[in-house]
Amino acid sequence: MAQQNHLYLVDGSSYIFRAYHRLPPLTNPEGTPVGAVYGYTTMLWKLADDLHKADGPTHMAVILDKSSQSFRNELYDQYKAHRPEPPEDLRPQFPLIRDATRAFSMPCIEEDNVEADDIIASYAKDALAKGWKVTIVSSDKDLMQLIQPGLDMLDTMKNARLGPEAVMEKFGVTPEQLGDVLALMGDAVDNVPGIRGIGPKTASKLIVEHGDLESVLAAAPSMKPSKMRESLIEQADMARLSKVLVTLKDDCPLPNELDDFLLKDIPPEPLAAFLTKHGFTSLLRKLGASGPADAAPTPSGAANDVPRSDNAIAPQPLSMPTINVDDYVCVQDAETLDAWIAKARAEGMAAVDTETDSLDSMQAALVGVSLAVAPGEACYIPLGHGGTDMFAEKPRQLPFEEAVARLKPLLEDDAVLKIGQNLKYDLNVLARHGIHVSPIDDTMVMSFNLDAGHEFGTGGHGMDALADRHLGHTCISFKSLTGTGKKQIGFNEVPLADATRYAAEDADVTLRLWHVLRPRLPIEGATRIYQNVDRPLIPVVAGMEREGIKVDREQLAALSQDFATRMAALEGEIHELAGQSFSIGSPKQLGEILFDKLGLKGGKKGKTGAYSTDVTVLEKLAGEGSEISRKVLDWRQLSKLKSTYTDALQEQINPNTGRVHTSYSLVGAQTGRLSSTEPNLQNIPIRTEIGRQIRHAFVAEPGNVILAADYSQIELRLAAHMADVETLRDAFAKGEDIHNRTAQELFGEVNRDTRGRAKTINFAILYGISRWGLAGRLEVSADEAQAMIDTYFQRFPGINRYIAETVEKARECGFTETLFGRKTHFPRINSKNQAERQGSERAAINAPIQGTSADIIKRAMVRMGPALEAAGLAHVRMLLQVHDELVFELPESDVEAASAVIRQVMENAAEPAVTLSVPLGVEIGTGPSWGAAH
DNA sequence: GCACTCACG
DNA sequence: GACGTACGTGAGTGCC
Numbered sequence: 001m002a003q004q005n006h007l008y009l010v011d012g013s014s015y016i017f018r019a020y021h022r023l024p025p026l027t028n029p030e031g032t033p034v035g036a037v038y039g040y041t042t043m044l045w046k047l048a049d050d051l052h053k054a055d056g057p058t059h060m061a062v063i064l065d066k067s068s069q070s071f072r073n074e075l076y077d078q079y080k081a082h083r084p085e086p087p088e089d090l091r092p093q094f095p096l097i098r099d100a101t102r103a104f105s106m107p108c109i110e111e112d113n114v115e116a117d118d119i120i121a122s123y124a125k126d127a128l129a130k131g132w133k134v135t136i137v138s139s140d141k142d143l144m145q146l147i148q149p150g151l152d153m154l155d156t157m158k159n160a161r162l163g164p165e166a167v168m169e170k171f172g173v174t175p176e177q178l179g180d181v182l183a184l185m186g187d188a189v190d191n192v193p194g195i196r197g198i199g200p201k202t203a204s205k206l207i208v209e210h211g212d213l214e215s216v217l218a219a220a221p222s223m224k225p226s227k228m229r230e231s232l233i234e235q236a237d238m239a240r241l242s243k244v245l246v247t248l249k250d251d252c253p254l255p256n257e258l259d260d261f262l263l264k265d266i267p268p269e270p271l272a273a274f275l276t277k278h279g280f281t282s283l284l285r286k287l288g289a290s291g292p293a294d295a296a297p298t299p300s301g302a303a304n305d306v307p308r309s310d311n312a313i314a315p316q317p318l319s320m321p322t323i324n325v326d327d328y329v330c331v332q333d334a335e336t337l338d339a340w341i342a343k344a345r346a347e348g349m350a351a352v353d354t355e356t357d358s359l360d361s362m363q364a365a366l367v368g369v370s371l372a373v374a375p376g377e378a379c380y381i382p383l384g385h386g387g388t389d390m391f392a393e394k395p396r397q398l399p400f401e402e403a404v405a406r407l408k409p410l411l412e413d414d415a416v417l418k419i420g421q422n423l424k425y426d427l428n429v430l431a432r433h434g435i436h437v438s439p440i441d442d443t444m445v446m447s448f449n450l451d452a453g454h455e456f457g458t459g460g461h462g463m464d465a466l467a468d469r470h471l472g473h474t475c476i477s478f479k480s481l482t483g484t485g486k487k488q489i490g491f492n493e494v495p496l497a498d499a500t501r502y503a504a505e506d507a508d509v510t511l512r513l514w515h516v517l518r519p520r521l522p523i524e525g526a527t528r529i530y531q532n533v534d535r536p537l538i539p540v541v542a543g544m545e546r547e548g549i550k551v552d553r554e555q556l557a558a559l560s561q562d563f564a565t566r567m568a569a570l571e572g573e574i575h576e577l578a579g580q581s582f583s584i585g586s587p588k589q590l591g592e593i594l595f596d597k598l599g600l601k602g603g604k605k606g607k608t609g610a611y612s613t614d615v616t617v618l619e620k621l622a623g624e625g626s627e628i629s630r631k632v633l634d635w636r637q638l639s640k641l642k643s644t645y646t647d648a649l650q651e652q653i654n655p656n657t658g659r660v661h662t663s664y665s666l667v668g669a670q671t672g673r674l675s676s677t678e679p680n681l682q683n684i685p686i687r688t689e690i691g692r693q694i695r696h697a698f699v700a701e702p703g704n705v706i707l708a709a710d711y712s713q714i715e716l717r718l719a720a721h722m723a724d725v726e727t728l729r730d731a732f733a734k735g736e737d738i739h740n741r742t743a744q745e746l747f748g749e750v751n752r753d754t755r756g757r758a759k760t761i762n763f764a765i766l767y768g769i770s771r772w773g774l775a776g777r778l779e780v781s782a783d784e785a786q787a788m789i790d791t792y793f794q795r796f797p798g799i800n801r802y803i804a805e806t807v808e809k810a811r812e813c814g815f816t817e818t819l820f821g822r823k824t825h826f827p828r829i830n831s832k833n834q835a836e837r838q839g840s841e842r843a844a845i846n847a848p849i850q851g852t853s854a855d856i857i858k859r860a861m862v863r864m865g866p867a868l869e870a871a872g873l874a875h876v877r878m879l880l881q882v883h884d885e886l887v888f889e890l891p892e893s894d895v896e897a898a899s900a901v902i903r904q905v906m907e908n909a910a911e912p913a914v915t916l917s918v919p920l921g922v923e924i925g926t927g928p929s930w931g932a933a934h
Numbered sequence: 935g936c937a938c939t940c941a942c943g
Numbered sequence: 944g945a946c947g948t949a950c951g952t953g954a955g956t957g958c959c
Contacts, residue, residue: 239953586957587938643955683942767949846950883943
């Protein structure tokens, strides 16, 4: 008989205030005050200790107040308006509460625009509906309204369980009536008005007498004349408002499933690290002895035969056996393969990795597949080993088609989770063999969702770096098997024994990483972004990569030819003007010609001592009449376009598909944007007419057209929403030109010049403004730039507050968040180096805006396929994403229907998770080429 | 392998 | 008083 589930919901924020006042002002070894943190830590310890005890918790979550803003502020602007600032030595302890919770490997829930009490009420309701027991760890009187059969409260300071009798004792009413009492008496701290002159005693008496609030108010006129009677009549609406304010909202959208809160045995390492850091030595000793919940080193599902280390801070999760690459199996016959497949089915999951002969997933030949079914249990299935010599004897391996046919049902089985590291690559390789892998998890994407922005030396979220970081393990290097340079061999030529060790290790490591990273998602609030956005995006992006886009080779070749001719002419003229021949492409030589030989004015720059010859410098010189500078600028543009685009793109055409297939990185940009490589199709020219010709070479197949759909000014719209700038919101709502409106507000008139300046300032705001930077861009003095910034803040109130709050949050928490919960970390935000610190501040101001924009278009991409399919538009294919733009190829006859669906999906992509206070505008164009679609 | 330059949002 | 001046990317070239 399974034990009944029992959910503990810990009201973390209220606890820390009480602990602060009750405990002495301790400090940790670094001098940070930690008295309240210590109290909080002992409380969590006590709670965790009750795991496995009768009526103890089976599930636990800590709920924290993230913002003081909620729907209550909209109802009543004075709500919580007069809260005193927390004491100086308490403030630095708030972020440590999160650290403490994490040290216990417990989930920590914080949501924007919702109060902790409401989240607690909502989870409680959810759990009760499922027949669970619920205990709320708090002594907050508002939460006492929730007490009912199956739900009690726990006051850990008094070590008392609070049931209905506690409410009766304190307020003389039942929990259901408590809200009405609270409404009458009001609350000074939260600034709930109640009725003046009525305190707890009178309120209770009235409710007991009349039953509920409305009855009290209805009975007021017939009461005997008194101050109270008048107050009740006059302030009846205040009482009703107060009732709404004190009533808990129990239908909040919840970021986690209840199952995420399952209370497992607590891994001792992170806890020990935390206790050590803050000097909680007595608890540390206790941990060494037994630890909360026995700190048993046995997360579920993992083998465990390793003795506990005496060293509390062990380098590896203790639950997994040591990695031994000689344990791996090379699968060379069908029976063995079937046994591994059966084991994967039994486990319900397997880590999968493919080995190929190329990094290009659209050209790579499949050389082998590895599987891991449990930590330490992995195999390699060679499929294409034996090199390229047709006559040489090949090692024994399963026939390719047979192995693929046997693996396919497993890889497509809905009941078996396939785990990969950068699985997008494997998805593409396998899709080319007719296997559509699902469902999936990706450890690289998990790492990105947890740790974006954290500096981890080299490697970022790559497997070797993750293995080193999380498992303390150094993977066999690819190069040690294949060599490098001229003598490098293909993976298909690597001997089977070596290939097995390498390939199976990759799968084993991936599975182990999953065991480390997967539990962190709910604990660190990354579940939402991972499950709802980035994970479902993986197959979508893989599909776009496989589609590719057609480019007209002849058109590119003609452009290359044209550019070459014009460059040759310019080159002659430049050498003529210089009086000598030199390499124009060398900034060093160019600088010496311009400044030393020709004596133009301009400064040296930076560490290398070389002259700067970038576009701003050359433009300035050209403006002063330097003919050679103008010609160098023209030459540079042509050179860039030719080498980076017209020449390079031709070489990127896939010989099999005749199209260009970029590769998107899902973890490339710290803010959550995608990045595009080999080739980068996110920086195809558009700003100049000459560059724009390159876009015309991106074409549709006969009978089809290219459709480009752009979000219009999405980042400024998001800034208007997030900073709550009424003027900007109003302008967007009315469909005004936002730069014109800004010019009007800042300069009082709209013309070309003021609009241009306004546009520059608008972008400066998004990027984290500095007077110096703006001054440089606008070519005005720093004082004048500062004056414009001041005016901007004054005309657009809210921006200033957004900037201050965002930087403050980054300083305190070390990260910022998007509206959808994506975190970006800023480890240098508190650096003593000013430049470093200020750089992080600017990035932190930008990250929530750029990141939210990335979240929105990603959500649109995830929904696009199903939406088009539902509309019967199966021939519409999504090809490219360029940050705020999606590019499609579709039959000409589908344009009208597809435009409607695409617009609908993109404009509503934030819903229902987030409702924006500005509309999202989408502009759509079509044509025979990408250039023509704009 | 780094610095510089420049293409994009 | 100096610092180093806008956010996020990837690629080609020259040079050590």
